[in-house]
Amino acid sequence: MKRIRYNLYTMTGNTSVTLSEKDVKKIATLAKLPLEEKDIPLYILQLSSILSFVSKLQDVKSDGISLRSTSQVTGLTNVFREDIIDTSRMLSQEEVLSNAHAAHEGFILVPQILAKE
Amino acid sequence: MKYTPIIGLEVHVELSTKSKMFCSCPSDYFGKKPNSQCCPVCLGLPGALPVPNKKAIEQTILFGLSVGCGIAEESKFDRKNYFYPDLPKGYQISQYDEPLAFNGTLVIARSESASDAAPLSGASPRQMAGTRNDKQIRIRRVHLEEDTGKLSHMTIGGKNVACIDFNRSGVPLMEIVSEPDFRSIDEVDQYVRKIQQIIRYLGISGADMEKGSMRIEPSISILPASPEQQRGEPISNTTNTTNIEIKLPDYRVEIKNINSFRFVRKALEYEILRQTALLESGVAIDQETRGYSETKNATVSQRGKEDAMDYRYFPEPDIPPMSFAQTQISKLKAQIGELPDQKYERFKSDYGLSDQDSRQLIETIERAEFFEKCVHSAKGLLSSKEIANYLINQKTDTKTQTPIEIIVRIQGSKTFVPVSTEIILEVIHKNLAENSKAVADFKSGKEQVKMFLFGNILKELKGQGDKKKIMELLVLKLSTS
Amino acid sequence: MNIRELTIETALKRMRAGALSATELILSALENIEKYNKIYNVLLTVVDKESLLGEAKKIETSGYDKPLAGIPIVLKDLFSTKGIRTTAGSKVLKSYVPSYDATVVKKLREAGAIVIGKANQDAFAHGSTGENSDFGSTSSAYDVKYVAGGSSSGSAVAVALGMCLASTGTDTGGSVRVPASFNNLVGLKPTYGRVSRYGIIAMASSLDSVGHMTKTVYDNALLLSVTAGIDPYDATTGLQRVPDYLASLSSLKSLKGITIGVSPEYLVVGKKVTDGMNPILEKQTEEALAVFTSLGATIKEIDLPHTKDALETYYVLCPSEVSSNLGRYDGIRYGKGRDAFGLEARRRIMIGTYALSAGYYDAYYTTAQKVRSIVCQEFEKAFESVDIVFAPVSPSPSSIVGELVDDPMSLYLSDIYTVPVNLAGLAALSLPAGFVGNLPVGIQIIGKQWSEDRLYAIASSYEKKTEWYKKGPIL
Numbered sequence A: 001m002k003r004i005r006y007n008l009y010t011m012t013g014n015t016s017v018t019l020s021e022k023d024v025k026k027i028a029t030l031a032k033l034p035l036e037e038k039d040i041p042l043y044i045l046q047l048s049s050i051l052s053f054v055s056k057l058q059d060v061k062s063d064g065i066s067l068r069s070t071s072q073v074t075g076l077t078n079v080f081r082e083d084i085i086d087t088s089r090m091l092s093q094e095e096v097l098s099n100a101h102a103a104h105e106g107f108i109l110v111p112q113i114l115a116k117e
Numbered sequence B: 001m002k003y004t005p006i007i008g009l010e011v012h013v014e015l016s017t018k019s020k021m022f023c024s025c026p027s028d029y030f031g032k033k034p035n036s037q038c039c040p041v042c043l044g045l046p047g048a049l050p051v052p053n054k055k056a057i058e059q060t061i062l063f064g065l066s067v068g069c070g071i072a073e074e075s076k077f078d079r080k081n082y083f084y085p086d087l088p089k090g091y092q093i094s095q096y097d098e099p100l101a102f103n104g105t106l107v108i109a110r111s112e113s114a115s116d117a118a119p120l121s122g123a124s125p126r127q128m129a130g131t132r133n134d135k136q137i138r139i140r141r142v143h144l145e146e147d148t149g150k151l152s153h154m155t156i157g158g159k160n161v162a163c164i165d166f167n168r169s170g171v172p173l174m175e176i177v178s179e180p181d182f183r184s185i186d187e188v189d190q191y192v193r194k195i196q197q198i199i200r201y202l203g204i205s206g207a208d209m210e211k212g213s214m215r216i217e218p219s220i221s222i223l224p225a226s227p228e229q230q231r232g233e234p235i236s237n238t239t240n241t242t243n244i245e246i247k248l249p250d251y252r253v254e255i256k257n258i259n260s261f262r263f264v265r266k267a268l269e270y271e272i273l274r275q276t277a278l279l280e281s282g283v284a285i286d287q288e289t290r291g292y293s294e295t296k297n298a299t300v301s302q303r304g305k306e307d308a309m310d311y312r313y314f315p316e317p318d319i320p321p322m323s324f325a326q327t328q329i330s331k332l333k334a335q336i337g338e339l340p341d342q343k344y345e346r347f348k349s350d351y352g353l354s355d356q357d358s359r360q361l362i363e364t365i366e367r368a369e370f371f372e373k374c375v376h377s378a379k380g381l382l383s384s385k386e387i388a389n390y391l392i393n394q395k396t397d398t399k400t401q402t403p404i405e406i407i408v409r410i411q412g413s414k415t416f417v418p419v420s421t422e423i424i425l426e427v428i429h430k431n432l433a434e435n436s437k438a439v440a441d442f443k444s445g446k447e448q449v450k451m452f453l454f455g456n457i458l459k460e461l462k463g464q465g466d467k468k469k470i471m472e473l474l475v476l477k478l479s480t481s
Numbered sequence C: 001m002n003i004r005e006l007t008i009e010t011a012l013k014r015m016r017a018g019a020l021s022a023t024e025l026i027l028s029a030l031e032n033i034e035k036y037n038k039i040y041n042v043l044l045t046v047v048d049k050e051s052l053l054g055e056a057k058k059i060e061t062s063g064y065d066k067p068l069a070g071i072p073i074v075l076k077d078l079f080s081t082k083g084i085r086t087t088a089g090s091k092v093l094k095s096y097v098p099s100y101d102a103t104v105v106k107k108l109r110e111a112g113a114i115v116i117g118k119a120n121q122d123a124f125a126h127g128s129t130g131e132n133s134d135f136g137s138t139s140s141a142y143d144v145k146y147v148a149g150g151s152s153s154g155s156a157v158a159v160a161l162g163m164c165l166a167s168t169g170t171d172t173g174g175s176v177r178v179p180a181s182f183n184n185l186v187g188l189k190p191t192y193g194r195v196s197r198y199g200i201i202a203m204a205s206s207l208d209s210v211g212h213m214t215k216t217v218y219d220n221a222l223l224l225s226v227t228a229g230i231d232p233y234d235a236t237t238g239l240q241r242v243p244d245y246l247a248s249l250s251s252l253k254s255l256k257g258i259t260i261g262v263s264p265e266y267l268v269v270g271k272k273v274t275d276g277m278n279p280i281l282e283k284q285t286e287e288a289l290a291v292f293t294s295l296g297a298t299i300k301e302i303d304l305p306h307t308k309d310a311l312e313t314y315y316v317l318c319p320s321e322v323s324s325n326l327g328r329y330d331g332i333r334y335g336k337g338r339d340a341f342g343l344e345a346r347r348r349i350m351i352g353t354y355a356l357s358a359g360y361y362d363a364y365y366t367t368a369q370k371v372r373s374i375v376c377q378e379f380e381k382a383f384e385s386v387d388i389v390f391a392p393v394s395p396s397p398s399s400i401v402g403e404l405v406d407d408p409m410s411l412y413l414s415d416i417y418t419v420p421v422n423l424a425g426l427a428a429l430s431l432p433a434g435f436v437g438n439l440p441v442g443i444q445i446i447g448k449q450w451s452e453d454r455l456y457a458i459a460s461s462y463e464k465k466t467e468w469y470k471k472g473p474i475l
């Protein structure tokens, strides 16, 4: 069974986005994702095509639409908790450290690469 | 050439709520064993969600109201995204474009002087009278966020490692951002102390810099001083001059990691010197973030303009937005007691105190209250001025002494016309007989009655006689009658 | 006895009548796991037999009063389980063992359910086929060559193959409804905030809803009556009263008076030209619609003109939130470092990072938020004149494993019928609608927020008439 594919051309608006190598590198740095030189062309291709697709949104008439109405789609506001200590959710030091990369005397150790900053 | 420093401040204050900002772990982490005050939320474990602490929000609004801020009718939390090992979620929940409070002011004493461009000799505001009048520092915004974990460095087996304690992670943090309205280090100093005083009056934080519950990040640039200032003339005496007309420099140096008043001063002094030297030699100054190093007594570059952080703020989807009705805000406003400035004015008018005495007595709310108790207990036997003088000069410990003891001590220290013991005893006797109810009250434990009787007796004796002796005799008679 | 032949309803009936024990039920589920797990790649973690039998024994001695007493369930591997590894289908969390239970897990356990294992899924729920799992793709229970549908892939197949009687999933853009429809199940995407998200690894916080899959509508309603409600640990759970979902099942005698909205954006009735939809599927979908009319429902054409825009909106907002939600995986407190992320996670993190970054935020994120408002308003308006909206789940049935992995855009586009529901925070049920060859096809009925009881009532009538659930996989 073959999937029917959408025609990408008709799905894309007037805006076409083409990322540069520099863009991709900058995004990866911001996102703290290691990036291998050999993967960059594929990212340029895929990310550009996704961004071109979503850029079509900019053609939608949305003047005068309030942002606040969708910050919570069910309309909730003012959800707070009282200032009460609840120890039932607290974890023991041992539990806190149980998944850590490395620990020493109750502290969680930072891997060398991250510690340098 | 003389230069005027242009300084703005970000002050972070840890609020003294019982529980953390977004979870119910205890917020008092001081001295606790590492990673023992945490839960999935403040550790940023997968799947954990934040629920905001109502008290912290109210406390931030209280502070905002206390410095004349407008309170947001609609507000929200946002995510500030960046990576650092002490930030467990990869973002800090903070507030971006809808802070809880905004557009406030704080009045300090003006202390603009081009000479501040040189290291200060520790001149206090009061020594600088003549070039001073009131000055408003504009507070741009007050918002609420969460504290990070604490990163420290250790040596394990000869290796330097970084390690984290997340006990502090998620403690509510109020951030107060001023406009760049400071023109001297002295003004900065006054402002910070005043902020601290208001916070302590409100009881919303210890605001203790040494404990890290109050942290200061100044940003500073310098401008060539005005022609009048260049000539060394005092600046015009118009009150409440704002700084809007000044064209600010096109750069700004932010200074991080300062944990005491002393170091704020030192870091700014250093920066003024450094920036002055650069401008003098014709070098343009870069926008950057610098850190203060105590060991070097210098600021060190941390991050340049081109590495400026892109925090990618967006509304925190895990927390519904907030809205505050006028009635709620009024209710909170009603909770605010007398603030330092009001108390200062009232002390001057109610008790006829000098500016300086009034300022000293209102320094802490405890001290001010103690003074008023003493005045009340003295019942006109001592003037407010006498009590104020004693409290200020003797550096009285208000924790170990009662107002009555202070009154007796002041009375005792005064010179007197001698009166014979017989006459004193006669007057005491008469008074006790006339006030049998007071005597009974004393026996049932009402200590204050003693002062009431003491006052009557002194009045009858027209202020004559050894007050210490009178008190001793009164106590003796009271306990044996 | 094979658990595959049972539903929760029938299993409980038999256990309560003494004709079946919790132990027998667990043993049958374990037998199916033993037989099929390797072939279909369904469960990433199976709880050890000893402790499962221990739990079953406990239920046997205390009786079957609890609503889910002795019912074996499978959890999507996004649900934090104290002491049981929780991977999110990603190598990043390959050996992460949570120190706490998600609220839903707690509720299910308190209701007597027995967690038998953790299901495979697209890593961090990024995908609609199940092929993005770092632990290999899950196959459809109905044909091992075909994808299970995602992202709650293993959850669906586990129910269909009799490894459990129900499973949990999350639905951010169709992740419960799609695999349910590919495996002949009833899949619930509840109203945003109806079920607590606390403890469930987040994909996109403003869109994530916590659902589940069962064979029948009754089972589905029963599960929701356990999981729904306010959670003080999740500030986005709704304050709305939880209705009696089981009672609602028999609340409608027929569908007379029910108006069903059909939008040309989803289905052009009788024309077979709906943009992007496989014609074979279109026929099935129309037949399902005919069942509703035969039960008395009225069809009304409605307009949802921003449906395609909804898809674009989704692919801005979802990655934006993903880029932030995945920021915590730094390899310090738990898990591996950021180099362990798979390709799809990287793509989404990068798209989101770009959309939120200085200079692009307004063009992408702000615009998307506004269009989201428009989508919400459009549905609101539609629900003024119709009770439910009828729609396909996916533009085509399950595809062959590996067919589309290099074409992320094409996969994104196949979410067109499901994501608008998430943007508007609505409730939706995907229901079995027959087969194309051996492959199941589903349809969905969409209701306004908090209308799960209504959806169950309508679905129950439809199910009585069709009984598609009776056709199990051919193994």
Ligand SMILES: [Mg+2]
Residues within 6 Å of the ligand: B094, B145, B175
């Ligand atoms: Mg801050």
Ligand SMILES: [Zn+2]
Residues within 6 Å of the ligand: B020, B023, B024, B025, B037, B038, B039, B040, B041, B042, B043, B170
């Ligand atoms: Zn906590």
